[in-house]
Amino acid sequence: MRRKAVTRSRKRAPHRSQPGAPPGTLVSHHEGETSVEVIAYSSSRFEVWEETEIERLVAKCDAFDVVWINVIGLADLDLIRLIGKTFNIHQLTLEDINNIHQRAKYENFEEYDYFITRMARFDADIENRIETEQLSIILMDKFVLTFQLIEVDCLDPVRRRLKEKSGLIRERGNDYLVYALIDSVIDHYFPIVDQLGDRVTDFDDALQKDETTVSAIEVHQVRRELLSLARLIRPHREMLSRILREPSRFSAQTRLFLNDCMDHALQLGETIETNREICSDLRSYHLALIGNRTNDVMKTLTIVSTIFIPLSFIAGLYGMNFEYMPELKWKLGYFAALGAMAAVAVSLLAWFRSRGWFGT
Amino acid sequence: MRRKAVTRSRKRAPHRSQPGAPPGTLVSHHEGETSVEVIAYSSSRFEVWEETEIERLVAKCDAFDVVWINVIGLADLDLIRLIGKTFNIHQLTLEDINNIHQRAKYENFEEYDYFITRMARFDADIENRIETEQLSIILMDKFVLTFQLIEVDCLDPVRRRLKEKSGLIRERGNDYLVYALIDSVIDHYFPIVDQLGDRVTDFDDALQKDETTVSAIEVHQVRRELLSLARLIRPHREMLSRILREPSRFSAQTRLFLNDCMDHALQLGETIETNREICSDLRSYHLALIGNRTNDVMKTLTIVSTIFIPLSFIAGLYGMNFEYMPELKWKLGYFAALGAMAAVAVSLLAWFRSRGWFGT
Amino acid sequence: MRRKAVTRSRKRAPHRSQPGAPPGTLVSHHEGETSVEVIAYSSSRFEVWEETEIERLVAKCDAFDVVWINVIGLADLDLIRLIGKTFNIHQLTLEDINNIHQRAKYENFEEYDYFITRMARFDADIENRIETEQLSIILMDKFVLTFQLIEVDCLDPVRRRLKEKSGLIRERGNDYLVYALIDSVIDHYFPIVDQLGDRVTDFDDALQKDETTVSAIEVHQVRRELLSLARLIRPHREMLSRILREPSRFSAQTRLFLNDCMDHALQLGETIETNREICSDLRSYHLALIGNRTNDVMKTLTIVSTIFIPLSFIAGLYGMNFEYMPELKWKLGYFAALGAMAAVAVSLLAWFRSRGWFGT
Amino acid sequence: MRRKAVTRSRKRAPHRSQPGAPPGTLVSHHEGETSVEVIAYSSSRFEVWEETEIERLVAKCDAFDVVWINVIGLADLDLIRLIGKTFNIHQLTLEDINNIHQRAKYENFEEYDYFITRMARFDADIENRIETEQLSIILMDKFVLTFQLIEVDCLDPVRRRLKEKSGLIRERGNDYLVYALIDSVIDHYFPIVDQLGDRVTDFDDALQKDETTVSAIEVHQVRRELLSLARLIRPHREMLSRILREPSRFSAQTRLFLNDCMDHALQLGETIETNREICSDLRSYHLALIGNRTNDVMKTLTIVSTIFIPLSFIAGLYGMNFEYMPELKWKLGYFAALGAMAAVAVSLLAWFRSRGWFGT
Amino acid sequence: MRRKAVTRSRKRAPHRSQPGAPPGTLVSHHEGETSVEVIAYSSSRFEVWEETEIERLVAKCDAFDVVWINVIGLADLDLIRLIGKTFNIHQLTLEDINNIHQRAKYENFEEYDYFITRMARFDADIENRIETEQLSIILMDKFVLTFQLIEVDCLDPVRRRLKEKSGLIRERGNDYLVYALIDSVIDHYFPIVDQLGDRVTDFDDALQKDETTVSAIEVHQVRRELLSLARLIRPHREMLSRILREPSRFSAQTRLFLNDCMDHALQLGETIETNREICSDLRSYHLALIGNRTNDVMKTLTIVSTIFIPLSFIAGLYGMNFEYMPELKWKLGYFAALGAMAAVAVSLLAWFRSRGWFGT
C-alpha cells in the first residue's frame, strides 16, 4: 500500500546571474519554446489565441475590457525584452521574471503592480517530494501579464471559468482576474498539505499501535517537505497582507475576495505548523520507544545471564579434575549441587521480581 | 480506572471546494435534514418555533425586539441560498458557512458582522480525543443568524436563559445575545482543558512515584490534543481582541462582557500552554528514567558477569584434561583454587564499591 | 539535610460557574466565616474595627481621609452582594472576586479601578510546592476594598506601617495604599524565588561534584514550580505596565513608586527565567552523565568478557573428553595452553589500550 | 570525493582598543602596505590611478562626476588620519574603519553616510570554513570612500562594469555606485550559501541511504558555519531596511535597486535558516539511527547469549565429576541431553519470534 | 595547561529589604569604610581629593566646570542620606543605590538622570566564574555622582584620561563623563566574553579531534556563565536604546558617542548568543559521540560473545561425562569438532561482515 520511499538528491542549478553582475542582466538559463497565449474578454465577448507578434497583439486588444497575456517558457529573451519594452516594465522586474527561484512578493511600480507567486505540486517520480514553479503576474490598467517557465495546471480552472463565464469573473475587471490567479495558486496547496498531513496521521497511528515499521526516515522526509512548504506559504501571507494594507490597483470589492484568500493562506500556515510539531513529537516518541526496547532487550539478557552464569560456575567447579575434592565422593553430592543451583536460581528470580523487572 | 487508550485514524474528508473553483461556490458536502429554529423575544415576550418558509418567518418577526434564527444542518443548499438572498449575505460568507473547517474569525461587512467560532467536545468513542463543530454567527440590526452542521449542546444554556429570563439577556439587544453565544462556546472549553490537565497531573503523579506504567503514548496523545486546543483557542482570542479594538455593532455595555470573555480565552490559552510544557518536561523526565533504568540493568549484568566469568575461567582451567597438570595432584589444590576464586571475587567487589556502583 | 520529596496530586476543584451560566452569577464555592476588617486613617488619626453592618460602616467613615475595607472569606454571598450594591460594583467584578482562579489584571471602570493580584506562598506540607491566593483590590475615590478567601500574611506589613505611621503611607492618599498592597504582594515573591533558586544551585553544585544522588525528579519538580511562578508573574507585569501607560486614579508621585514595583516584577521574571534555563541545562547535563556512565559500565563488561570468553573457550577445548587428543599427552601441553591464554589476554589488552578504552 | 575535514582553532586576536580607551583611538593592529586606488568617472570619461598624495588627489577630481577612493590596507594610520581630516570624517567613523570585527551597519552623519558591510569567502585551507573581511563605505556628495584590510575580489565585478560601461553604472550618480558595491558584497554570499546547502543535501542523501559514514562532526561544522552566516546576514538586512525606511543620500531610482538587494538578503536569510533547521533535523535523525543500531546489536547479543547460556549450563552439568550421577550411566543419557538442549533452544526461539525480535 | 575546574556554591545573601517594607528603606547590608573621592575639572584645571564633609565639598566646587563625586563603600548610611538630602535625590533612588542586585536601567527624574550599570569581572578564585558589581550613576546639571560597594578597576581608565587630558574628555561637559563611564563599563565586558568564547573554541577543537577529555561539565559551566552574561547585557542595551530614543541631559554630540556604545552592546549580545548556541550544539554533538561509542563497545562485545559462546558450547558438549557418547570414540572426533568450530566461527564472521559491523 505504501510506495517505497525513493531518495534523490535535491541539489539544483541555481539559475542566477553571476555575483556582481549589473542588475537587470537577463541570462539565458532556460531552454525550449516560448509561447504567448492571449485571453481577451469583456462581459459579452471571449477570445483565445496564440500570438508572438507583440505589436499586432496590442492592436487587436482594443475591443476587449481585459486582456490576459500568458507567456509560457522563458528561453526567448528577445521576446521577453520586447514585451518589457512594449509594456514599460522595469529591468529589475524582467530580471525577477527570469530568475525563477525567488520568494513570493508584491511590488508597486508606477505603471504596474508586480506579484511573484510560487505554484507547488508533487514531484512525479519521488513520493512526498514537492516541486515549485514561479508565476510572475503583472497587473496594469487593462492588461494582465503572466510569466512561467513550464505550463502548470494551476491556471486551468481560471481559464475554464473565463470561457464558461462561471461565477463573476467575466463581469469584473482585471484586478479580479489577478485575484483569481493568486487564489488558484493558493488553493492548489491544500491537496498537498492534506496529503502530507495524512502521512503524518499514518505515522501517528502506526506508532500508537507500536508498529515500528514506520521508519524514522519517512517522518524525517515529511517534516522536511513541511518545512519547505512553510517557507513557501509565509511570503504569500506577507504578500497578501501588504496588498490588503496598502493602496493598490485592487478595488474594494476585490479586496473582500483577497481577504478570503488570506484566510486560506492562514489556514495553510497553521495546518503546516501543526503537522510539523506533530512530526517533532513523533520523533521524540519514537526515541522513547527505542529506548524502552533497548531496556527490554537488556533486561532479558541480564535476567538470563545473571541466573545461568552462577549456575554454570557451580557446574564448572565440580567439573574440575583435582584429585582431592571431597564433595565428589559424597553419595548425594550431585543432588546437593543441583539443590544449591535451584536455590541460587530461585533467590535470583525473587530478587528480580522484587525490583519489578517482570512487570512490563 | 483508566480506560484503554483506543486509537483511530484522524484522517478526514476535507469538505472543501475544488482548488480554483469560483469563490462563493456552495458544494453539497453534507447530508441529512436542515431545520430552522426561530427564537424571538422582547423583554416581555418570548416565542420559539420551527420555520422553513423564510418569507413568512420575516413577516412574523415584527412583533419582537430580537430574533435569533438558528439553522441546524447544512444539506439544503437551496434554503441556505434563499436565506442568503433574503438577508443580503455576501457569497463569501455563504461559502464560509458551508465550509466547516475554518479558523475562528470576525469579519465586518456593511450589512452585518460575521463571526466563526468553533465548539469543542470530547469524542464519544475515543478517550481524550477532541472534536469540533463550526458555529457561524451573523449579527444584523435586529436578527441574529447562526449556522451549524450538527446540533451541539453548547447553545442550550443560552436558550434556557432566554426562556427563563435569567440574568440580563432578555433586557439587552441582539449584540448581547451574540456575546452570550460566544461566551458559552468559550466557557465549554474549560471542562475539556481541565480534564486534559487532570490527565497531565495523573501522569506527573505516576512518574513521581516512579510508576512507569504511565505509557509514553498517553502523554503523546494528550500533548497532541493540547496542541490542537491551542490552535483552536488562539483564533478566538484574535477574534475577541479585534472586536474589542475595532468599532462594531457591540454597545459599550456589551463590550465589558466581551472583555470578561477575553479574560477567559486568555486563561484557557495559558492553562493549555502550561500543560503542554509540563507534558514536554514529563517526556524528558521519562527519557531520563529509561536511561537510568538501562544503566541499572547494565550495572547488574556487569557486576554478575565480571565476577563470575573469571571464576568460571579458573574452574574451566582445572577442568582441562592434560595428563601433566601438577596442581591437580596437590593435596590442597582444590582448596587453593577455591581460595583464589574467593580472592578474585572479593577484590572485584571491592573495586565495584570503590567506583560507587552499589549506591543507587 | 534534604527533606524527602513528598508527592501529592495537584488536581483541584476549579471553583467556576457552569459553562454558559449568565455572567455575574455568584455561586457559593467557599465555606467558613466572612469577616470585614475596616482600617480608616488620616495623617493624624488611625482606627481599626470589625464591621459587617455595611450602612453603619459607611456612615462612620466620614471622619477619615482613607478607608480600607478588607473582606476576608467569600462564603457569605449576600454580604458580598450588599457591598457590591452599596459601592456600585459591576456584576462582572463581583463574579471575578468570587472566582478565585484568575490571572492578575487591571480593569478600569467608571466608578473604580479593579485589580486582581495573586499572593504566593509555599505549601505547608509539600516541599517546594507553591500555593496562591487571589487578592482583589478595588480603588475608589476614598475607599479601598480588598477581597480574599483566606487571611494571608502578605498584608501584615502594610497594616503595621499604617499603624506605626512608618514611611509616607499615612501622608498619602488611597492610591498610595493600593501601591503599597501591590508592592507587598510582589515583594513576597522574592523569598520564594530565592529558595527555588537555591535549590537549583544545590542541584548544580551536586552534579558538578558528580553526585547523582540529585534525583532527576527534584529538578523536574522545581522546574515545574518555576514554570507556574513565571505564569503568575507575567500578568502582574502586564498589569503594572498598563497602569503606568494608561491614565488612572494613580497620582504622578505614586506612579514613581509603581515604577519601582515594575522593576521588581521584571527582576523576578528574569531570575525565574534564568533558573528555568539552568534547570533545563541541568537536565541535559544529567542525561549526558547517565549516557557516560552506561558507556563506562559497558566498557568494563566488554573488556572483562572479551578477555575471558576466549580464554574459557581454550580451557573448554582441553576439557573435552575425546579419546584421541594429541595435545593432552604432551609433556608441556598444560603450560603451552597457559602460554597461549596469556598471549591472547595480552594482545587483547594491547588492542583495548590502542582504542583508548582505558583512559577515562 | 570528499576532502578530509581539517580542523583548526578559530581563536583570533580581537584587534580592539583597550577597554576604557578614549573613543576614536586608532591603534595600529595591522601590517603591510596601504595603497589608495582612485577610480574617477563621468558618463564619458573614466580614469584609474594610484595616489597617496591626498591633496593632489582632490585637486585632480574636479573633472569627474563621481570619484571612488578605494583604500586597501589599514597599516598607515597617518594616511588614514589625513584622509579623515581632508574629508571631515568623524573620529568614531575612523575608529570603526580601523576596528575590523564589527557588525554591518548604516550611520547617517551630517557630511556623509557611513556603511559597514562584511565580505565573506571560504577559507583557502579549511573546508567549509568561512572568513570575512570588513568593507567600510563612505558616501559623500561627490566622493565614495571605501576601506578594507585586504584586497578581496568582491569589488572586481564593479570595477569591470565601470570600465566597460556595462549596465547603467556610468550614467548614475555615486549613490548608485554604493548600491553596486553593497549588491556585489551580498551577491557573493550566494555561492557560499549554495555550497553549504549542497553539503547539507549530501548529508541528507547519505543518511537516507543509511550510510553512517556521514560523520556527525561534519554536520556539526556546517551547522556552525551556517550559524555564523546567519549572524552576518541579519545586520545587512537591518542596514538595508533602515536605508529604505529613512531619508538618506539615495535617490528614489536607486532605492528601487536597493529594494532588489533587500530581496536577496531576505532570500539568503531564509535559505540559511532552512538549512540550519535541516541540520538540526539530521542530527536528531542521526541519534535515532544510532539508537536503532545499538538496539539491533543488543538484540543479536541477547538472542545468541540467551539461547546458548542455558545450553552450556546443561553441558556443564553433565561435565561434573561427581561419582554418583545416575544420568551419566543411562544408555541414552547423551541423546536425552541433546534432546533437552534442542527443546530449550526451540522454545527460546519461538519466544523471541513471538516478541517480534526477528522483524527488522 | 587547563586549571582544574573548581566548584563552589553561588548561593548568596540577597541584600534586600524585608518584603513589604516601606519604599526608600535603607537597610545596612554592607560593612567597611565609605569614602568619597572628588574629581573636579575644567578644560584647564584638574583636582582630585578625598572629602566626607559634604557641605564643604559643594562649596569647593564652584571653580570647576564638572565635578565627579565617587562614593566607594555603602556602609555609612548616614553619609548616603546626607548626600541624598544635599543633592535632592529621591528616596527610591537611594534605595536602588543601596540594593546592589538590580538590573541595569535608566530613570529620568526632574532633577537628575539616574543610571544603574553592572560591572563584570572574573572571580579571583574560580575559573570562568563571573562576578558583578553595581555602579549607580547620577547625572545632574553640574555634578556626576557615582556609587559602588567595592572599588573596581573599570573606572581607572576614565580617571587616567581625565588626569592626562587624553582625548576630548576634559573639553566636554559632564554628560560626556557619564558616557565615558558607561562606555568603560561595557568595554570591560569584551575581554570576559572573549575568554569564554575561547573556551568554547577550545571545546569545539577538542571534540573535533574526538578528544572526550573535554568534560561535559566544563561546557555546562561556560554555558551557564554565558547565560548570566546575556542577562547582564540585555538591560544595558535597553538602557542605551532608551537614552538614545528619549530626550535627556545628553547633548547631540555625546549621543553620537552613546550610539557607538550601543554598537558595542549589540556586538557583545550577539557574540554571547552565538557562543551559547555553539555550546548547545556541542552538547548535542557530545551526546551523539557518547551514543556512538556505546554502540562501538557493544558491537565489540557482541562480536566476541556471539562467536565464542557457540564454540564454548560445542566444547562443553564434548566435555560431558556420559558413558555412552559415540563421537568421543571416533579417531578423528577431536579434529571434526575443531572443524565444526572453525566453520561456525567463519560463518558468523561472514554474517557480521555482511551487516557492515566491521566498517567504522
Ligand SMILES: [Mg+2]
Ligand atoms: Mg547583482
Ligand SMILES: [Mg+2]
Ligand atoms: Mg530582483
Ligand SMILES: [Mg+2]
Ligand atoms: Mg522559495
Ligand SMILES: [Mg+2]
Ligand atoms: Mg481560496
Ligand SMILES: [Mg+2]
Ligand atoms: Mg525552499
Ligand SMILES: [Mg+2]
Ligand atoms: Mg472564505
Ligand SMILES: [Mg+2]
Ligand atoms: Mg522539543
Ligand SMILES: [Mg+2]
Ligand atoms: Mg477559490
Ligand SMILES: [Mg+2]
Ligand atoms: Mg475560507
Ligand SMILES: [Mg+2]
Ligand atoms: Mg481549526
Ligand SMILES: [Mg+2]
Ligand atoms: Mg465566559
Ligand SMILES: [Mg+2]
Ligand atoms: Mg487542528
Ligand SMILES: [Mg+2]
Ligand atoms: Mg470575569
Ligand SMILES: [Mg+2]
Ligand atoms: Mg473571569
Ligand SMILES: [Mg+2]
Ligand atoms: Mg459565562
Ligand SMILES: [Mg+2]
Ligand atoms: Mg493563574
